[in-house]
Amino acid sequence: MPLTPKFTLTQFLIEERRRHPEATGDFNSVILNVAMACKHIARAVAFGALGGVYGNAGGAVNVQGEQQKTLDVLSNDAFLRINEWGGQLAGMASEELEKPYEIPAQFPRGKYLLAFDPLDGSSNIDVNVSVGSIFSVLRAPERLHEGEEMDFLQPGCTQVAAGYAIYGPTTMLVLTVGNGVNGFTLDPNLYEFVLTHPDMRVPEDTQEFAINASNSRFWEAPIKRYVDECLAGTGGPRGKDFNMRWIASMVAEAHRILMRGGVFMYPRDTKDPSRAGRLRLLYEANPIGFVMEQAGGRASTGRQPVLSVQPSSLHQRVGLVFGSKNEVERIERYHLEPRRDDFSYPLFNERGLFRAPL
Numbered sequence: 001m002p003l004t005p006k007f008t009l010t011q012f013l014i015e016e017r018r019r020h021p022e023a024t025g026d027f028n029s030v031i032l033n034v035a036m037a038c039k040h041i042a043r044a045v046a047f048g049a050l051g052g053v054y055g056n057a058g059g060a061v062n063v064q065g066e067q068q069k070t071l072d073v074l075s076n077d078a079f080l081r082i083n084e085w086g087g088q089l090a091g092m093a094s095e096e097l098e099k100p101y102e103i104p105a106q107f108p109r110g111k112y113l114l115a116f117d118p119l120d121g122s123s124n125i126d127v128n129v130s131v132g133s134i135f136s137v138l139r140a141p142e143r144l145h146e147g148e149e150m151d152f153l154q155p156g157c158t159q160v161a162a163g164y165a166i167y168g169p170t171t172m173l174v175l176t177v178g179n180g181v182n183g184f185t186l187d188p189n190l191y192e193f194v195l196t197h198p199d200m201r202v203p204e205d206t207q208e209f210a211i212n213a214s215n216s217r218f219w220e221a222p223i224k225r226y227v228d229e230c231l232a233g234t235g236g237p238r239g240k241d242f243n244m245r246w247i248a249s250m251v252a253e254a255h256r257i258l259m260r261g262g263v264f265m266y267p268r269d270t271k272d273p274s275r276a277g278r279l280r281l282l283y284e285a286n287p288i289g290f291v292m293e294q295a296g297g298r299a300s301t302g303r304q305p306v307l308s309v310q311p312s313s314l315h316q317r318v319g320l321v322f323g324s325k326n327e328v329e330r331i332e333r334y335h336l337e338p339r340r341d342d343f344s345y346p347l348f349n350e351r352g353l354f355r356a357p358l
Helices: 009-017 026-051 071-083 122-127 213-218 221-231 250-260 281-294 325-336
Strands: 060-063 066-069 089-094 112-120 131-139 161-167 171-176 181-187 192-197 208-210 243-245 263-266 298-300 320-323
Touching: 009 026, 009 181, 009 192, 026 071, 026 112, 026 131, 026 161, 026 171, 026 181, 071 089, 071 112, 071 122, 071 131, 089 281, 112 122, 112 281, 122 131, 131 250, 131 281, 161 250, 161 281, 171 192, 171 250, 171 281, 208 250, 213 221, 221 263, 221 325, 250 263, 250 281, 250 320, 263 325, 281 298, 281 320, 298 325, 320 325
Parallel strands: 089 112, 208 243, 208 263
Antiparallel strands: 060 066, 112 131, 131 161, 161 171, 171 181, 181 192, 263 320, 298 320
C-alpha cells in the first residue's frame, strides 16, 4: 500500500513494521508515546498563559496566589509520565535533569532508551516564536546499568530513531527511523499526526546561513573566514549573495533548513575555553544530526561528523554545524586546512561590519 498524505503516524509505523516480521511492536509504541507527549506540549504551548503555564523560568511561579508550572517543567513532566509506564523503555535522560530518570519499580523495563530536550528554544516563548521538542531513541545495552549515565553514552550513529516536534502556526512531528525523513502535521480535527511531507530532503546547495553574529569576536578562524566570504556577496570569492538568519530556536532553524536548505552554525568558540561547544550532544546535536544526514544533509562539529563523536558525559556539549551538504563540507575543509595568518577579514576588522575588540 503506497504512502499517501492521508496516512496517520500510526499507519505509517504499521507499514514500517511490516518490513520487519520479527518486530514486537515495542518500537512503534515508543514513537507513538513520544508523539502523545508532543501533543500535550503543543496544546500547552498554544494556550500559554491562558492554560495556566508561564514562560520559561523553570520550576513554578505564583500567579494570583496559585502555583503554576512553567512550560519547561510541564514539557519535561509530559515526556516522563507518558513514556515511563508502557514497558518499552529501560530508562530516560532529559536535558532538564542532572541524572538519568529511572523507570519506576511498578512498571516493566524495555529494550530502548529515550533521550530528549522537552522544550528547545524556550527563551522565545514569551515573544511567541516557534519552539520545539527534540528526541533520540537508542537501544539499551544488554548489560544495563540502571540509573547510570553510561548506558546513554553511545555515538549518534547508533540511534534507531530521532526527530523533533515544532510548535508554530501548525504543529509538525519530523521523524527518521533510519530510512529517510518524514514530516507529520497535527490535524486539529482528528488530533492525529498525518503524513504531509514524505521523504524530506535538504538541498545540497544554499545561499542562506544561520549564526549568532554577536559572538563573532569569539569565533575561530575557519568560521570567520566562511561568514566573511558569505557576506562579501557577488563581489567576493563565493560569487553569490547570501542571506543571514538567526531565530535562537534550533528546532525552528533545523526545520527551515529541512524545508528549503541552508546551513546552521553554533560552532566551538573561545568564549568559554573549557567547553568544546554550546549545544548538548545527546539531546540536541545527535538527533538533529541524524535527521539531517537521513535527509541528505550533513552534520558536523566542524572537525568531524557529529554522529561519530563518542560521548563522555550525559550533558556533554559540542560545536555543531549542519544543513546543506556542500556548505557543511566547505566549513569542514576550512577547519582541516593549515592555519594561515594572512587571511583578510574586512567585515570583522576595525573598519568592518563586526568590529574586533581592541
